[in-house]
Amino acid sequence: MNETTQLVVASMVFDGAGRCHAPGAILLQNERIVASSSPQDIGAVAEAQKIAFEDHVVTPALVNAHSHLDLTHIGPLPYEGHFADWLGRILAERATTTRQGIRESVLQGVALSRAGGTAFAGDIAGEWSLEPLHAMRLGGLPGVSYLEVFGVGRRQAGSIETMQSMIDSVQHDADGVRLGISPHAPFTCGPELYAAASRLGLPLSTHVAESLDELQFCRDGDGAFAELLKTLNVWDDSITAQNAHPVQLLAETLAANQCVAAHLNYVGDAEIQVLAELGTTVAYCPRSSAYFGPPHNGHPPHRYRDMLEAGVNVALGTDSMVCLDTPERISVLDEMRYLYRRDGGESASLLRMATVNGAVGLGVDPSLVDLSPGPIAGLLALPGRTLADVLVRNDPPLWIMGPMR
Numbered sequence: 001m002n003e004t005t006q007l008v009v010a011s012m013v014f015d016g017a018g019r020c021h022a023p024g025a026i027l028l029q030n031e032r033i034v035a036s037s038s039p040q041d042i043g044a045v046a047e048a049q050k051i052a053f054e055d056h057v058v059t060p061a062l063v064n065a066h067s068h069l070d071l072t073h074i075g076p077l078p079y080e081g082h083f084a085d086w087l088g089r090i091l092a093e094r095a096t097t098t099r100q101g102i103r104e105s106v107l108q109g110v111a112l113s114r115a116g117g118t119a120f121a122g123d124i125a126g127e128w129s130l131e132p133l134h135a136m137r138l139g140g141l142p143g144v145s146y147l148e149v150f151g152v153g154r155r156q157a158g159s160i161e162t163m164q165s166m167i168d169s170v171q172h173d174a175d176g177v178r179l180g181i182s183p184h185a186p187f188t189c190g191p192e193l194y195a196a197a198s199r200l201g202l203p204l205s206t207h208v209a210e211s212l213d214e215l216q217f218c219r220d221g222d223g224a225f226a227e228l229l230k231t232l233n234v235w236d237d238s239i240t241a242q243n244a245h246p247v248q249l250l251a252e253t254l255a256a257n258q259c260v261a262a263h264l265n266y267v268g269d270a271e272i273q274v275l276a277e278l279g280t281t282v283a284y285c286p287r288s289s290a291y292f293g294p295p296h297n298g299h300p301p302h303r304y305r306d307m308l309e310a311g312v313n314v315a316l317g318t319d320s321m322v323c324l325d326t327p328e329r330i331s332v333l334d335e336m337r338y339l340y341r342r343d344g345g346e347s348a349s350l351l352r353m354a355t356v357n358g359a360v361g362l363g364v365d366p367s368l369v370d371l372s373p374g375p376i377a378g379l380l381a382l383p384g385r386t387l388a389d390v391l392v393r394n395d396p397p398l399w400i401m402g403p404m405r
Contacts, residue, residue, distance in 0.1 A: 005029050007048040008400060009039055010058040011385040016352030017370040022386065026058060026371065026379070031401055036371040051400065053381045057390050059351060060369040061119030061378030061402050062332050063143075063358030066205070066262045066283035066317025069109030069135075070094065070102050070126040072330075077322045079291055083211045084224035086292075088231070090322065094126050102131040103138075109321070109330060110139035116331025117397035119369060119377035122205060122260055122283070122317070122362050124148050124182050128162070130170055133179060140403060142176030142377075144362050146205045149193065150184050152229065153236040156192040163193075167200065178363070182206055183253070186246045187217045187225040190239070194253045203258045203363055205283075209246045209271070210263040212296055218246050247271040254280040258363045262317060265294045265302055272303060276310045281361030284353075286338045288319035308349065315358035316350075329396055332358070333382070340391035347387040378402025 006028040013024030013036055025042045027034040035042055074093050079086055097105065106123070113121055120143040125132035133145035147166060151159025163181070172179045180203035183189035189206075197204060209215065216223040221241030229235040242249055247267060254261055255278040262283045264275070275282060284304045295301055304314050316332040318324060326334050336350040355369040368377040379400040384390035 003030055005045060005048040006051055007042070007045050008051045008053065008058055008379065010053040010056050010381065012057045012387065013371060014057055014059050014348070014351060014387050015371040016060070016348070016355040016357070017366070017372065018348070019371045020348070024058065028401065032375050033371060033373050035373065053400070055383065055385055056381040056398075057384055057387050058400065059380050059382060059387075060355050060371060060376060061380055061399075062117045062354050063315065063362065063364070063369055064113060064118050064121040064318055064330070064332050065260055065281065065315035065358040065361050066285055066319060067109065067113070067121050067123045067330065068126060068320035069106040069113070069121070069123050069330075070097070070129070070132050071105065071320040071322055072109035072112065073097070073101065073105035074320075074322050076324060076327060079293070079323070081293070082224070083213055083292060084228045088228060091127070099129075099131050102126075102129055103135045106132045106135035107139050110136065110141045112321070112328070112330040113141055114403055115396065116329035117333055117378075117380045117399070118331060119402065120359065120362055120364050122146065122180075122358075124205065128166070130166060133170065133177065136177045137175040140175070143364070144178050144180040144203045144205075146180035146182035146203065148182045148184055149197065150188045151193045152188060152190045152234060153238045155234060156190045159193050160196040163196065167202070172202065178203060180205060185210070185214065186249055187214055187229070191249075194250060198253045198256045201257075203260075204253060204256050205260040205262060206250065206253065208250060208254075208261045208264055209266045211292070212266060212299075214246060215266055218242050218244060218249055245271055247274055251278065254278045258361070260315070260361045263289070264307075265289055266299055267303060272307055272310050272312065275307065275312045279313070281313045281315055281357070282307055283315050283317040283361065285317045285319040286335050286342075287325065288323045290338070291323035305343075305345075313357050313360055314353055315361045316353045331397070333397055337391050337394070340388070347391060350391070351387065376401070
């Protein structure tokens with residue numbers, strides 16, 4: 001077999017595992033990394049095709065730990081200040097979508113994810129549908145498609161039966177996309193459904209502590225989400241106050257292998273400690289959090305930095321196109337940019353959240369999204385001489401190696 005050797009030279013090469021060289025070079029053979037270092041250390045490689053990216057930073061392709069690609073067709077929507085009302089609108093939009101429409105929306109999301117430099121995605125396959133799983137496989141976006149399930153009160157037994165029937169009907173791992181399970185949230189899924197999902201041995205994801213309404217529901221069993229359940233005609237008198245924070249309620253689920261907990265906008269020190277002890281991956285979606293307007297009622301801003309310091313594996317996600325300001329792409333690069341501009345965050349930590357940490361959460365080999373020798377999922381060229389330069393610009397990523405060459 002003929003070997004193809006390439007030498008990529010850039011202003012900087014950078015990954016989320018601590019490798020940084022400026023100027024930098026990456027030696028590739030048959031699209032596998034042989035070495036990444038400075039051009040001087042790698043030296044001249046006579047048979048190599050040289051690919052020069054002056055004024056660019058070269059990084060591994062990205063990992064989106066939490067997305068809702070089936071909502072791509074809705075496009076950006078304004079948020080009018082009430083989460084339960086907003087959620088009702090989204091459920092209505094999603095419920096009127098045909099199976100073909102769901103598949104087309106996810107395929108559109110796959111294309112926009114590729115335009116954003118995404119190598120792997122954790123996608124929530126909305127509301128009892130396997131169409132997003134098939135679309136991710138058809139579109140060639142590897143990762144995990146989490147079948148989203150719902151069931152509270154006396155409806156849990158039926159939901160568990162339906163969930164089991166659906167997962168038995170499909171291949172769990174094919175074309176680089178694994179099937180996962182996503183009990184939606186503590187206000188739409190009861191403890192029996194969470195327990196049944198945890199026992200399946202599949203990757204898990206769930207929304208946790210996303211809003212103050214959720215905290216009120218879990219603590220007192222009333223408020224806006226109780227009214228929403230009544231409006232949806234799924235309320236019954238077996239639904240009661242749990243007198244606990246959602247993280248405490250879901251501790252058994254969060255301890256399960258490869259559990260990704262999305263959002264965590266409202267947590268205290270005790271909850272952060274639990275997340276660290278349980279090994280939970282937190283998928284933080286900065287633009288989504290900003291879209292909904294936290295913090296509210298005197299709560300602090302999202303505590304992702306405190307989580308990282310405590311040892312929590314924090315990854316980045318985009319949530320859905322509904323809350324994004326980049327209709328031309330879906331990318332955690334723009335989440336990095338948002339955090340860098342708002343918080344002045346360390347660029348190396350942000351890149352780790354956007355690559356290695358996301359891979360760990362999704363059960364993907366992290367070496368596929370770093371610059372260590374061996375296979376790599378893809379390489380991106382980002383306009384700018386340093387990663388800090390990249391993060392103050394709005395340019396799209398360019399694929400050097402990977403699905404959009």
